[in-house]
Amino acid sequence: MHFNQRGRRPIKVYLCVFVCFLSKACHLELVPDLSTNAFIAALKRFFARRGISAELFCDNATNFVGASRELKAITDLIWNDSGKQQIVDQCSQLGVSFHFIPPRSPHFGGLWESAVKVAKQLLVRSFNSIALNYEELVTAIAQAEVVMNSRPLHPLSSDSNDYEALTPGLFLIGRPLNCMPEPFDEDILKLSATNRWKRIVAVHHAFWRRWSLEYLTLLQERSKWSSVCNNIQPGILVLIGEDKIPPGQWALGRVHQVHPGTDGVVRVVTIKTKSGLYKRNIHKICPLPIGDKE
Missing domain, CATH: 2.30.30.40 (SH3 Domains)
Structure with missing residues (x-):
């Protein structure tokens, strides 16, 4: 994704997607780059807003090795041995067990892959080449999160x-998530x-x-x-x-x-x-x- 700053070239940013295995609720975090520190910061924001998870599962970048130069950068910056150990150490301090799925096994993460598809493909297409600044991009992503968490799952009675x-939003705040009314x-x-x-x-x-x-x-x-x-x-x-x-x-x-x-x-x-x-x-x-x- 890209966002504009006045008088400057567009800046590329990334989206970190968290999915609850139980309620299918989604949480979207904007991260500035592919560094391990940026991911840990997004993880801390997620814990601060949604609570600390007992276990976390994450895909392995070797699923995409050779796909593109950008995906290779993920392997170099985050999923190398030192980056993985740093993430595991940070989580272990909070009592969180962090798991990586096996290399070259994307089918192990089908649950979050579907959420990534929605969050990435639909959101990017919705931008329709619109130039947004950082505040507008954060607002648009937050509203997209509300929409994803409003989907009906099961009759309440x-x-x-x-x-x-029953909706994912009901699990998050105890009542349905509502968007601001807009004609x-x-x-x-x-x-x-x-x-x-x-x-x-x-x-x-x-x-x-x-x-x-x-x-x-x-x-x-x-x-x-x-x-x-x-x-x-x-x-x-x-x-x-x-x-x-x-x-x-x-x-x-x-x-x-x-x-x-x-x-x-x-x-x-x-x-x-x-x-x-x-x-x-x-x-x-x-x-x-x-x-x-x-």
């Missing part, structure tokens, strides 16, 4: 009148205005739009019809694909009634939400990753 879902304007994504605050809002909306669509796509399984799939059942909590929803506000509802066709396959359902009943086809909805078992 099996009550048919409960439309709330959705399709024109703001084009970013033709010179107002610097609008730049941050544009990045926020662009990231939300990309992430919400991608998350909805991930939940909707696409497979060949080699076997019969179970029909959607009434009462389950589903995520509704709606346009122009404010960032961090997911459209959730419970299936109130199913409408099977002549072949017995349910393709249309009636969904009950806080604002009323809506009829949608099943391609516009998807059950949460872990649905009700009743």
